[in-house]
Amino acid sequence: MKDFRIEQESCGNIQLIRLQGSLDMYSFPRLESQLQTLFQQGRYCLMLDCSQLDYIGSAGLGALIGFAKQAREHDGDLKLLRVPERIYKIVELLGFTKVLQVYNTEETAIASFQKP
Amino acid sequence: MDGTTKGISVNITGTEVYVRIVGRGTFQNGQPLRRYAMEMLGRGCDQFFVDLNQCQGMDSTFLGVLAGIGLRLSQGGHAGKIHVVNVSARNVELLQTLGLDRLFDVNFVGRDHTHHMFPTETTFQMLPDSDLVDTSKSLNKRDTANFMLESHNNLVKADPRNAPKFQDLTKFLREKVGDQPASQNPKP
Numbered sequence: 001m002k003d004f005r006i007e008q009e010s011c012g013n014i015q016l017i018r019l020q021g022s023l024d025m026y027s028f029p030r031l032e033s034q035l036q037t038l039f040q041q042g043r044y045c046l047m048l049d050c051s052q053l054d055y056i057g058s059a060g061l062g063a064l065i066g067f068a069k070q071a072r073e074h075d076g077d078l079k080l081l082r083v084p085e086r087i088y089k090i091v092e093l094l095g096f097t098k099v100l101q102v103y104n105t106e107e108t109a110i111a112s113f114q115k116p
Numbered sequence: 117m118d119g120t121t122k123g124i125s126v127n128i129t130g131t132e133v134y135v136r137i138v139g140r141g142t143f144q145n146g147q148p149l150r151r152y153a154m155e156m157l158g159r160g161c162d163q164f165f166v167d168l169n170q171c172q173g174m175d176s177t178f179l180g181v182l183a184g185i186g187l188r189l190s191q192g193g194h195a196g197k198i199h200v201v202n203v204s205a206r207n208v209e210l211l212q213t214l215g216l217d218r219l220f221d222v223n224f225v226g227r228d229h230t231h232h233m234f235p236t237e238t239t240f241q242m243l244p245d246s247d248l249v250d251t252s253k254s255l256n257k258r259d260t261a262n263f264m265l266e267s268h269n270n271l272v273k274a275d276p277r278n279a280p281k282f283q284d285l286t287k288f289l290r291e292k293v294g295d296q297p298a299s300q301n302p303k304p
Contacts, residue, residue: 024173025210057175058143058264062285069284093255094264095292 006034014045014113016081016106020052028060035067035078044076047109051082061091065099077101081109123247124149125240128156132163134234138170143177143264144255145246150181150263152243157188162196164189167234169202176282179214180267183274186219197221201234215275258293265289 004027005020015038023031038046048064050056068078080102083091091097103109122139133156135149153164164185174182182198189196199221203211208224211217268286271278 022173025176025179025213026173026206055140059176059268059282059285062282062288065288066284093257093260095257095261095288099288 004030006031008034011047011106011110013043014047014110015043016047016049018049018052022055023053023060024055024057025059028057028063031060032063039067039070039074042074044071044074045113046071046076046078047081047103047106048078049081049106050084050087053084053087056087056090058094061094061096061100065096068100077113079103079109079112081106121242121247124243125246126152126243127235127240128161129235131161132165133161134165134167134240136167136170136234136240137174140172141174141178143175143260143267145243146175146178146181146267147255147260147263148243148246149178150184153181153185157185162189162194164196164198165234166198166200167202168200168204168207171204171207174207174210176214176271176285177264177267179210179216180264180270183214183216183219184267184270186216187270187273190219199223214271214278216271219274261289261292265293
């Protein structure tokens with residue numbers, strides 16, 4: 001099992017957060033802390049790059065809904081990028097695609113933030 | 117059975133149920149475990165031993181299934197108990213975070229379990245659909261949402277401090293359960 005890693009970079013006013021490894025109840029507090037810090041800094045446009053993620057737990061996904069909601073209240077959003085097929089099946093099965101937008105490329109995700 | 121095959125295998129001896137988890141415990145393989153446990157509880161089994169020696173981790177839904185078994189066993193002042201054995205430091209932390217260490221009898225890795233030796237490997241049976249090989253295909257969305265909601269409600273019953281941790285998820289699941297038509301072929 002890979003260790004969970006988080007890397008962050010800025011694309012203009014959008015924060016790209018690259019996730020690697022397993023996002024489970026054990027590792028989620030690290031992401032939660034990072035997202036809370038970004039919100040405190042007034043950064044509400046977030047993309048989570050999931051391409052290197054090998055697992056995501058149900059509670060983690062549920063909590064992301066809450067973060068997306070908070071971001072939208074401040075004219076931002078939290079979007080998922082490059083979700084591996086195995087994880088996408090779970091996201092779709094649980095109905096999270098109705099509340100979390102998923103993009104296949106960074107360009108389309110960034111462009112979606114620019115739409116009025 | 118190969119002890120490294122991922123999934124959930126079970127054994128019953130009298131009123132004692134033995135459960136071995138290899139790999140991850142998730143919302144997917146939590147469903148067959150719940151079905152099996154309910155059947156065993158119905159037969160009067162009152163001691164559940166869960167071996168986490170080869171368990172890489174558990175999601176909250178799976179932990180909610182274990183909590184549900186523990187709550188059922190503790191109803192009405194019964195002496196029934198769920199014993200989790202060979203628990204790694206990482207899994208102990210998960211149990212403690214959710215307050216389940218107070219509902220379960222938790223035995224850490226390395227503690228002497230000679231008085232509760234597990235039956236031999238060959239006597240275990242793998243639960244169907246517990247190996248996580250594309251199980252999402254067979255899952256019904258509404259049944260899954262109902263199952264997850266019940267599991268997280270169990271976690272809140274086990275420790276009310278869990279309520280805020282899962283409020284976004286449970287709100288979403290409640291709305292989802294209300295939104296969708298019932299399964300035409302619900303699972304037993």
